[in-house]
Amino acid sequence: MGRNETAHAPAEDVSGDTEEFDPIGTLTLIGIYFVILVLSWVYIYYIEFLGRDLIVVG
Amino acid sequence: MHIHAYEKLWLAASVLLILFLLGSVTYGAVGPGIAMVSDSEQAIDPGALDEDQRFSEPRVEQVGENEYAAYVVARQFRFQPDPIVVPEDSTVTFYVTSADVIHGFEIAGTNANTMVVPGEVSEITVETDDPAEYGLICNEYCGLAHHGMEGKVNVVSQSEFENRTNGGDGE
Amino acid sequence: MSEAIEAERTFVDKFPEEARVVRAALLGSFLALTLGAIFGIIQTLHRTGIFRGLISSTDYYTSLTAHGVFLALSFTTFFLVGLFTWAVVRSLDRPLIDIRITWTWYGLMAAGMTMTGVSILAGFVDSIDMSADVLFTFYAPLQAHPMFYAGLAVFIVGSWIAGADWFRTWLAWKREHPDERIPLQTFMVLTTMAMWYIASSAVAASVLIFLLPWSLGFIDQVNPTLTRTLFWFFGHPVVYFWLMPAYLLWYTVLPKVAGGRLFSDPLARVVFVLFLLLSTPVGIHHQYLDPGIAEGFKFISMTNTMFLLLPSLLTAFTVVASVEYGARQRGGSGLLGWLTDLPWRKPEFTGMMLAGLMFAAGGFSGMVNAGMNINYMIHNTIWVPGHFHLTVGTAVALTFMAATYWLWPQITNKPVYSRAIGLFQVVLWFIGMALMSNAMHAQGIMGVPRRTAEPEYSGFEYATMFGGFEELNIQIAIGGTLLFVSTVLFIGNLVLTMGNPKVSGLAETLPPALSGPDDAPRVLDNLGLWVGIAVTLVVLAYALPLAAIINRGGLLGPGVGTYPVWLASAFDVIANSAPPLLDAFGEVVEVIR
Numbered sequence: 001m002g003r004n005e006t007a008h009a010p011a012e013d014v015s016g017d018t019e020e021f022d023p024i025g026t027l028t029l030i031g032i033y034f035v036i037l038v039l040s041w042v043y044i045y046y047i048e049f050l051g052r053d054l055i056v057v058g
Numbered sequence: 059m060h061i062h063a064y065e066k067l068w069l070a071a072s073v074l075l076i077l078f079l080l081g082s083v084t085y086g087a088v089g090p091g092i093a094m095v096s097d098s099e100q101a102i103d104p105g106a107l108d109e110d111q112r113f114s115e116p117r118v119e120q121v122g123e124n125e126y127a128a129y130v131v132a133r134q135f136r137f138q139p140d141p142i143v144v145p146e147d148s149t150v151t152f153y154v155t156s157a158d159v160i161h162g163f164e165i166a167g168t169n170a171n172t173m174v175v176p177g178e179v180s181e182i183t184v185e186t187d188d189p190a191e192y193g194l195i196c197n198e199y200c201g202l203a204h205h206g207m208e209g210k211v212n213v214v215s216q217s218e219f220e221n222r223t224n225g226g227d228g229e
Numbered sequence: 230m231s232e233a234i235e236a237e238r239t240f241v242d243k244f245p246e247e248a249r250v251v252r253a254a255l256l257g258s259f260l261a262l263t264l265g266a267i268f269g270i271i272q273t274l275h276r277t278g279i280f281r282g283l284i285s286s287t288d289y290y291t292s293l294t295a296h297g298v299f300l301a302l303s304f305t306t307f308f309l310v311g312l313f314t315w316a317v318v319r320s321l322d323r324p325l326i327d328i329r330i331t332w333t334w335y336g337l338m339a340a341g342m343t344m345t346g347v348s349i350l351a352g353f354v355d356s357i358d359m360s361a362d363v364l365f366t367f368y369a370p371l372q373a374h375p376m377f378y379a380g381l382a383v384f385i386v387g388s389w390i391a392g393a394d395w396f397r398t399w400l401a402w403k404r405e406h407p408d409e410r411i412p413l414q415t416f417m418v419l420t421t422m423a424m425w426y427i428a429s430s431a432v433a434a435s436v437l438i439f440l441l442p443w444s445l446g447f448i449d450q451v452n453p454t455l456t457r458t459l460f461w462f463f464g465h466p467v468v469y470f471w472l473m474p475a476y477l478l479w480y481t482v483l484p485k486v487a488g489g490r491l492f493s494d495p496l497a498r499v500v501f502v503l504f505l506l507l508s509t510p511v512g513i514h515h516q517y518l519d520p521g522i523a524e525g526f527k528f529i530s531m532t533n534t535m536f537l538l539l540p541s542l543l544t545a546f547t548v549v550a551s552v553e554y555g556a557r558q559r560g561g562s563g564l565l566g567w568l569t570d571l572p573w574r575k576p577e578f579t580g581m582m583l584a585g586l587m588f589a590a591g592g593f594s595g596m597v598n599a600g601m602n603i604n605y606m607i608h609n610t611i612w613v614p615g616h617f618h619l620t621v622g623t624a625v626a627l628t629f630m631a632a633t634y635w636l637w638p639q640i641t642n643k644p645v646y647s648r649a650i651g652l653f654q655v656v657l658w659f660i661g662m663a664l665m666s667n668a669m670h671a672q673g674i675m676g677v678p679r680r681t682a683e684p685e686y687s688g689f690e691y692a693t694m695f696g697g698f699e700e701l702n703i704q705i706a707i708g709g710t711l712l713f714v715s716t717v718l719f720i721g722n723l724v725l726t727m728g729n730p731k732v733s734g735l736a737e738t739l740p741p742a743l744s745g746p747d748d749a750p751r752v753l754d755n756l757g758l759w760v761g762i763a764v765t766l767v768v769l770a771y772a773l774p775l776a777a778i779i780n781r782g783g784l785l786g787p788g789v790g791t792y793p794v795w796l797a798s799a800f801d802v803i804a805n806s807a808p809p810l811l812d813a814f815g816e817v818v819e820v821i822r
Binding site for chain 3: 021023024025026028029030033036037040041044045048049052055056
Binding site for chain 2: 538
């Protein structure tokens with residue numbers, strides 16, 4: 001049967017590929033995203049939010 | 059189940075990020091002492107606000123040394139009192155309820171923001187700083203003239219507060 | 230039949246009946262998109278003050294209700310049912326169990342949405358005493374015409390039958406394939422629908438037990454906090470009802486389009502199970518600033534919500550890795566150089582990639598929204614629409630449009646009229662949304678409210694922060710206009726595609742995953758287990774808050790009135806406000822004297 005993601009099981013075992021493929025580009029991109037997230041959060045929470053008037057304390 | 063090493067690394071980083079976010083919010087609650095609007099006040103009958111000692115006459119009054127209470131009613135399409143005048147450098151607790159539908163109470167540009175639900179009283183306490191004039195916005199859709207629903211919250215000097223309010227009554 | 234001929238047959242060749250349903254669903258979806266877009270451009274020009282001559286500010290709320298319901302409910306759900314029908318039938322490689330049941334649920338959904346839609350649009354016509362200016366969230370005690378609520382109930386029941394249709398088809402397949410793993414696309418459909426049954430139960434209960442009888446006059450009043458809470462019980466998971474079809478496309482179609490393969494089938498299953506478990510017990514994060522709900526319940530909701538970030542963060546990795554695999558297969562190399570070895574000319578590829586990129590930004594504003602006390606800063610400001618136009622408005626909507634360029638030929642045997650226009654359209658969407666949403670976030674931090682016809686006020690000025698209020702308004706208007714143009718191009722391209730003659734050779738197959746279903750622990754396929762845990766989590770998150778709310782205010786509310794948002798009553802309300810306003814004016818005059 002064809003190489004479709006259907007109910008018919010694929011003829012060959014493909015898990016061998018996973019060992020050879022290291023998504024280093026993905027890791028790099030997502031690492032950059034992580035840094036942006038952390039910096040943005042620190043700004044928005046600690047500087048912007050905690051820095052404004054009339055914080056609700058009770 | 060095989061998970062690639064890089065994805066395991068990302069999974070760990072994601073969990074740390076989540077804990078960092080939760081930790082930040084917890085710090086906000088513990089350090090600066092931010093409290094959430096909650097069920098601290100009793101439920102109320104919105105059809106009988108006239109009989110409620112607080113809301114029959116919406117006003118700002120002194121309740122302690124440097125402590126003030128602002129009793130505010132939101133209704134289609136205004137706030138009472140308007141403006142809400144409070145003194146500088148003091149602790150002000152807003153008690154806000156609705157006479158009709160759900161409204162919002164947002165002091166624009168600040169962190170004072172709460173839903174106003176008929177049948178409930180929202181209680182938020184803030185500390186005022188220097189004199190300033192803030193816009194008060196209804197930020198929850200409340201009907202066809204919702205965009206016109208605004209007020210003011212004015213933080214004034216102590217002397218101006220006393221002169222203006224004759225010992226404690228609001229507008 | 231030989232493999233070569235099998236590979237040549239498109240979905241419509243193999244399953245013509247089902248393809249007809251898929252087309253009908255997608256067309257219903259795009260009709261909703263068209264109407265929603267028209268209201269969108271009207272609103273963006275009105276609210277920003279660029280042009281207020283088309284509708285009055287009171288009619289703005291009619292437009293806003295239509296925009297929300299048609300886009301966030303009709304456009305999204307009709308696309309979902311079309312996509313899921315395709316996915317189930319394709320992955321199980323068999324027809325649906327009974328096509329008459331299929332057309333029945335489609336008919337119910339269409340009828341329900343028509344009822345609700347008519348009740349909303351009647352608000353534009355003064356002479357008809359019917360309207361539903363209650364917005365997408367329809368909070369009591371604002372009240373709509375009964376047909377608004379009845380239509381929603383019929384629509385939701387239709388979606389329930391759709392889910393049953395797919396479950397039954399899967400069960401029939403399972404009887405003939407007793408030891409096989411659930412094919413990934415069907416697994417995604419079933420977990421999404423299981424989540425939907427749990428999620429929609431509360432809003433269906435709210436509508437059928439409280440809001441509809443109340444609007445018909447059978448009961449006098451409802452409890453606003455209770456009905457609000459039941460709405461948000463549904464209102465958060467519905468966003469995953471929108472996202473999970475997009476994820477289905479990112480996991481199973483985008484790798485194909487990129488020339489790659491899905492990095493991990495097991496992880497995709499884990500992600501969908503996590504959504505089933507965590508989507509619903511989080512709704513109270515939309516009520517962080519509600520009185521009448523204890524802080525402890527809000528904290529629990531926050532914790533659940535923050536962990537709900539996990540499946541999306543995992544998706545980011547798996548999807549990008551799948552695309553990277555494709556790029557490297559095509560010869561891409563270097564740390565990031567492989568990004569150029571991708572089919573950026575294909576609108577289906579670029580559209581989905583841009584949607585994913587925009588979702589990354591939307592994820593950040595979502596993190597802010599999930600934070601309990603930081604909610605004080607942005608609740609009910611235009612930051613919130615800024616956020617959801619990135620997520621449902623782009624991650625979902627742009628993915629749906631992009632996927633259509635790939636899917637439509639499979640269900641019609643017609644090639645897309647112009648891939649160049651398709652590519653231009655998806656890029657234009659991204660640019661328009663970047664401008665509009667960015668300005669919305671900035672204005673939100675300034676305190677500019679959402680859901681208002683006129684965000685400028687007479688008594689004060691907004692502080693200038695990331696730009697001035699007026700400049701940001703112009704940015705919103707430009708962005709919104711680009712979005713409208715993009716929508717027109719999409720619909721136009723599709724209409725012209727429908728006029729194309731049929732051709733052969735368009736069939737596309739989906740490649741198997743790099744790490745396939747057999748690498749996934751069997752327990753992942755144990756839907757009963759996951760549903761059980763999901764229900765348990767929901768009960769834990771909601772039993773006490775709901776009990777507390779009912780205890781405080783009563784099942785039917787603490788003496789709250791009824792506020793029909795119908796024209797006649799609007800005039801009454803204005804008339805009733807006049808005496809107090811005159812009193813207040815009189816007092817001011819006194820003081821001045």
